Amino acid sequence: MQRFSAFALLAKSLGGHQGWSRQWRLATPKDAYDVVIVGGGGHGLATAYYLARNHGITNVAVLEKGWLGGGNVARNTTIVRSNYLWDESAALYEHSLKLWEDLSQDLNYNVMLSQRGVLNLAHSLQEVRDSRRRVYANQLNGVDAEWLDRGGVKVFCPLINTDESLRYPVLGATLQRRAGTARHDAVAWGFARAADSRGVDIVENCEVTGFDIQGGRVTGVQTTRGAIRAPKVAIVVAGHGSVMAERAGFRLPLESHPLQALVSEPIKPVLDCVVMSNAVHVYVSQSDKGELVIGAGIDSYNSYAQRGSLPVVTSQLGALIALFPMFSRLKMMRNWGGIVDVSPDASPIVGKTPIDGLYFNGGWGTGGFKATPGSGHIFAHTIAHEDPHPLAAPFNLDRFSTGALVDEHGAAAVAH
């Protein structure tokens, strides 16, 4: 792997930036691997990377049906935070945030983590109580969290309309200063490059169409590029989890929905933090290019179409204008959708399946980007040791039978 450094940049600039090598090989699938990972999104690539880095398992293939970074990893609005309510989630997302903080160094790839602070606004007395409760819970779990009253919000983010006459006035906000955004493409590319350099084969345009299962144990996968044998197979396909599970013969408690986002025309820097509101339902940050990146909730019906409908966009823009009247003249440039796999308790499912050797990682729904390094890290451990990582253990599939749900719906502010 060609390492990136200030010196390398300088040296290559003398040659007109010719001669940079490929970031990862165009691998042709082999007949057999120790581990096959289905899905080349952020979580699949991170899993491959940590299998190689932490467990010395390098005979690994990542099979991606499209191109690398075509899924949610490059469609999301890049909010990274760890201020979840429950102990299990706080531990998981904080573990991930700590990995984020060293990720650029670790991967030798700039993922442009920007810890600019995330505000979660509260608009009613009940939301104020819930938010303050979450701040206390976060503090007890070692997650940085502060409560700002209305005046404090105005100081931290002067642009927000804190006028009392608003239909849903801003009464305060939680602030996580270590939270922020990261560059989504760079996360996919950085993990791909680092995994490849340790020997992982990244195979694009290779769709997994079925699983070979003998006596309740997985022995390999069928793909559009032939059969591949593997004693361990990991499904990490975001919105397509249920489709994969059906092909393997088990059921999941997931529903796939479109989640949309849109960006405005680029403007001068005006917004230097991330603002999220659950009640009026919109969230916004400004990209380094100057565009406002805007998102909100899912479309309510099931879909695999990677596009949503206009009423959802209309309502989130209405909320945006109420909070930031000065954005009312901005033109919106692009909008798109991704397919998110929503679980009943808004928490992920990470671990074993009813089939031996077959592992599942999904159900991250609208908020899995922030978990990318943490998810890959604990999932790689789970696959390598054939036993859940302690942080993954509460997020097993059995919790839907035992009743030990990790109910983050509403508890963790807006779920992105």
Next chain:
Amino acid sequence: MLLIDCPHCGPRDETEFHAGGEAHIARPEKAAELTDAQWADYLFMRSNTKGWFAERWVHAAGCRRWFNVERHTVTHEIRRTYPMAGAPTEPEEGP
């Protein structure tokens, strides 16, 4: 944007309706006799079909009645709407 043909009121804009998820999930007759896994299957597991899918909608800003819709989850095409008591279309035997 969906145009949904309410069986009671006729075609109306999507914003008049609320989606109610997968249709034809019957509550088990003897719930107390189920195992935890069977109960979980009823309560939480979903087919989440990619393709033709039977789902429930309610005409919230209209007649306020629940009904069923057969919609394709990739194209969003709606091929049929029918009252709650109606039976789903049998899946075609494809090659």
